[in-house]
Amino acid sequence: MSEMRRITYREAVREALREALSRDERVFLMGEDVGAYGGAYACSLGLLEEFGPERIRNTPLAESGFVGAGIGAAMNGMRPIVEIMTINFSLLALDQIVNNAATIRHMSGGQFSVPLVIRMATGAGRQLAAQHSHSFECWFAHIPGIRVVAPALVADARGMLPAALADPDPVVIMEHATLYNVEGEVPADGELAVDLDRAAIRREGTDATIVTYSANVMKALAAAEALAGEAIDCEVIDLRSLRPIDDATILASVRKTHRAVVVDEGWRSVGIAAEISARIQEQAFFDLDAPVERVCSVEVPIPYPSHLEQAAIPQPETIAAAVRRTLRR
Amino acid sequence: MIDFAMPSLGADMDAGTLVEWFIKPGDAVRRGDIIALVETQKGAIEIEVFQDGRLGDIKVGPGERVPVGTVLATILEPGETVPSPAAETPPSAVEEAAPPAPLSPRPPMPQLEAERAVPAAAPGEAAATRPRITPAARRQAAEKGIDLATVSPGAEGVIGLAEIAAVAAIKPAPAGETRARRPGIDLGEMRKAIAAAMSRSHRDIPHYWVSQTIDLTALFAWLEAENAKRSTAERLLYAAPLIKAVALALKERPELNGHYGEAGFVPAERVHLGIATALRGGGLVAPALHDADSIGLEELMTRLADLIPRARAGRLRSSELSDASATFSNLGEGTSEAIMPLIYPPQVAIVGCGAATLRPFVVGGKVEARRLLTVTVAGDHRVSDGRRASQFLARLDALLQKPEAL
Amino acid sequence: MTDTELMDLVRKTLFDVAPDLEGEELEARETFHDQFEIDSMDFLNFVIGLAKATGVEIPESDYPRLQTPAGAVAYLRANWAAAST
CATH class of the missing domain: 3.40.50.970 (Thiamin diphosphate (ThDP)-binding fold, Pyr/PP domains)
Structure with a gap:
């Protein structure tokens, strides 16, 4: 290393x-x-x-x-x-x-x-x-x-x-x-071997899989940290690539945790979260212990005032709440 | 024509196996007749009929396991004749009226039974009443050989991996290993039924508990004198006046005697007291002692002497399992002073008694050894508050001080 | 009646009262309660059964003497003679 x-x-x-x-x-x-x-x-x-x-x-x-x-x-x-x-x-x-x-x-x-x-x-x-x-x-x-x-x-x-x-x-x-x-x-030195095709597991866990990308990876990690205090152990997947999507990494995780929450700053309707959710349900339906949850932006043009802007986009609290729903807690 | 359906014998029953028909098509039946025997988690239950008439067609034969609500047979009302084959309803219409049959000609899978383990619903309601079982739970149940009909739903009415894991943890030892087996009762199955009912109680009912210690010295003295006068067969156990007093006090407190269902609380018009009966080797069943408030002590003793051995032998009647409006739980023998019972849903109260033991008690400003009974009422906060239970206990105390009036 | 016959009567009466115990072995000197979780209702039915079978009137004050199979046999032996004379 x-x-x-x-x-x-x-x-x-x-x-x-x-x-x-x-x-x-x-x-x-x-x-x-x-x-x-x-x-x-x-x-x-x-x-x-x-x-x-x-x-x-x-x-x-x-x-x-x-x-x-x-x-x-x-x-x-x-x-x-x-x-x-x-x-x-x-x-x-x-x-x-x-x-x-x-x-x-x-x-x-x-x-x-x-x-x-x-x-x-x-x-x-x-x-x-x-x-x-x-x-x-x-x-x-x-x-x-x-x-x-x-x-x-x-x-x-x-x-x-x-x-x-x-x-x-x-x-x-x-x-x-x-x-x-x-x-x-x-x-500090050496090759930056970065594979463009693969998603990365940013946190390993056993109870629920949070699938996200970009800035929401940090919010998902914060949610996972908070949930750890409730004895809920989340796995956080950073998609990295949005085309192609690395199904294998997502499905392997969901087959392990049986629950999935997809976090996307895009709007819910017809978006990336919908696509990930569909792929999970197509390929891991029988492994699911709860409906796939989506945490997306509220379907409004992103507001200017800070409090409304923050209310419109995913937050660690809304992500954690979605994870709890998949566990029916 | 009336449908005679598989009854629900308690909140935790999803399905039952028809063991035997005691009558055949064409035989006359009268309200209260026992016409069939059904195997449930609580043993072999004798099923009563609730109308006069004659048995029409038998739809479910011995050995068939069917969900609650499935039509077992038809009852023809007095004056009604057996429809002639020509006048008979077309088969397709009969099928529509019957609970949905699996498309496959094979016997239904346990999972399919679980899906249908609800009273037959109108087609439009099917989605709403279908049990909510997650795909992962379904697969795991199949892998572990767990019958989903025996799994009690968890939060939000969903059967998920957690609920399967809970059942798997208490799943009885596989065949080959020895375990207690009583006639008519499978203790492993009964434990599942208790687990399901008590989990539901603990989860859904906001319980409160109120206790009072009651001096039974007068009652025991009266009982001793009474029993000395009586032949062996006519003697009373202290449970008899106690049950009578509990029933009378419940009659005056409708908030403690009834059922809480989807429409909220419905007070019961009569007092059918469930008598919690412990089984040898473990297990518990609480058959109803009908109209416990309005029968004499001798009649009450006779009924108890009949009911309790039948409960232990697994030979109860359907009405005894479904009618109780409140439950009485008496530790009786032993030395435990008090019990904090859980309500048996959909009832809204349970009265628990510890052992009646000699303990110090203040009488007339002085401490004396008295025969004391600690009675604890568990009530449902959706229906009543501790004040009601306290009033009930005060009334019970007063009734027990005058045993001769019971 | 011999003690063996009395013990058979005790066993049969117990199994009538508690059919779920059918076939169990009786430990002569252990209480019914400890062996079989016999409660007051079972016990009352047991005493009624014995009284019916033998004609022996068993007052409540004598119940403590019938707590074990051996005790019940001894009680019946002592009192049956009195009842039948």
Whole structure:
């Protein structure tokens, strides 16, 4: 085991960007204010000075245009990293992502690939109101032809970018905006072997499985900690990848605990939690000792006032209550 | 035509096995006749009929285990004739009226019985009344050979892994190992029934308990004098005046005598006192002593002398298992001073007595050795409060001081 | 009646009162209560049964002498003679 060091999630993203830019001349970063301003969440702060305006490129406020440019560059041999300020704005680029990035390998019979990485900030909790705070992960996870990952831990924020760049197909990295200041451990040296396909068990337990991803992994761990005091032993699964979904890890856990709670900051209707719940019921029905519970955001546009915003999204208390329901306590 | 259905002989009974028919189709029946024998967790129970008429068709034969509510036979009312084959209801309609039959021609699986272990419901209500058994519980019960009909639901009326584990823990030793076996009673099954009823009681009923120590010196003196005058067969046990007094006091406190069901509390019009009877080798059954408040002590003794041995032998009647409006539990022999009993649902009170022993008691400002009985009433807070039980105990005390009036 | 016959009568009367005990072995010097959890109701029925079978009137004050099978046999032997003369 190599030595560990503590850095923030933001620093992990920046380190990963710097490493990618240093190792491979085909890599460049583009997005709104990624240059002198250092990006909306300061992930690229200092990179302009280090790598110059050719490789750290500010774009106009035109998501469809610059994502399309990234797709073209990728098809022509470059390894672009495109930053979209928030997932709400990514909707302007959906046509490029869905109709071009995701389809070209298939429509060209494998002649072209799109080795593009798109990073975007997601989620609520920073009082940025309804146009900057949503969780549309399920919109992307719905689409065959792209890969969608959501690093929850700092080590994943550090390791998933090089793994995404190594993938020959488009990869969307969802970075929850509340995580950038979170500190965590990463290996001090050596390879960051990060498998993009597999979910990870962040806490082992025997009584109930909490399946979640991104910032809610931390809330699920807090709920599990609280429930441990009630002699309820939770297993917490960090999905890591939202497309593909690692069924094997989820099902193995549910077969052990017989109870599942899915936590998703997206809205309940037709979302990731619905998908996970359906998969559990399709493949582990006879192992279930309670209906699968979902803890999702209230179905309103995310409110601006802090107390309402917090009330609208999953919390450790609501997660713990759902776990208790599965145990009929 | 009246349906004669498998009766529910207590809150914990889901199903029973028909052992024997005592009459055949066409035979006349009168209200109160015993017409069949059914094997339950409480032994072989003689089933009574509740109307006059004649036995029509027998629908369930000996050896068949069926859920409570299943039609066992039809009873033709006086004047009604056996329908001629031509006039008979078409078979399809008969099937619709009968409880849902499994689609498979094979005998029903225990799980299917459990699903149907509720009174036949209208089709639209089927989903609401189907037992809530989790898939994991179903599988585990099948693996462990546990009959789901014997598993008592837990919180929210659900049978889950926890409920299966509880039954598995008390599951009797497998065949081959010796265990107590009494005629008509399987003590392992009875323990399950007690566990189910008492778990439900402990979970659902907000109990309170109120105790009072009653001086029985006068009653024992009266009893001794009485018994000296009586032949062996006419002697009284102190339980007889005690039961009578309890029944009379209950009659005056309707909040302690009745049943709590889905519609809330329904007071009982009569006092049918369940007499908790311990079985040798373990186990407990509380058959009803009907109208305990209105019969004389001699009649009460005769009935007790008949009821208790039958309870122990597993030969009770259906009305005795389903009619009790409150329960009386007497430790009797032994030296334990008090008991804190649990109510037998859906009843709302139980009266528990310790042993009647010589203990110090203050009489006229002085401590004396007296024959004392500690009586504890467990009541249901959904129906009454401790004040009512306290009033009941005061009345019981007063009644027991004048045994000659009982 | 011999003691063996009296013991058979005690056994039969007990089994009539408590059919669930049918076939059990009786320990002569142990109380019915300790051996078989016989309670006051069983005991009263047992005494009634003995009185009916033998014609011996058994007052309540004599109950303590019939607490064991051997005691019951001895009591019947002593009192039957008196009853039949």
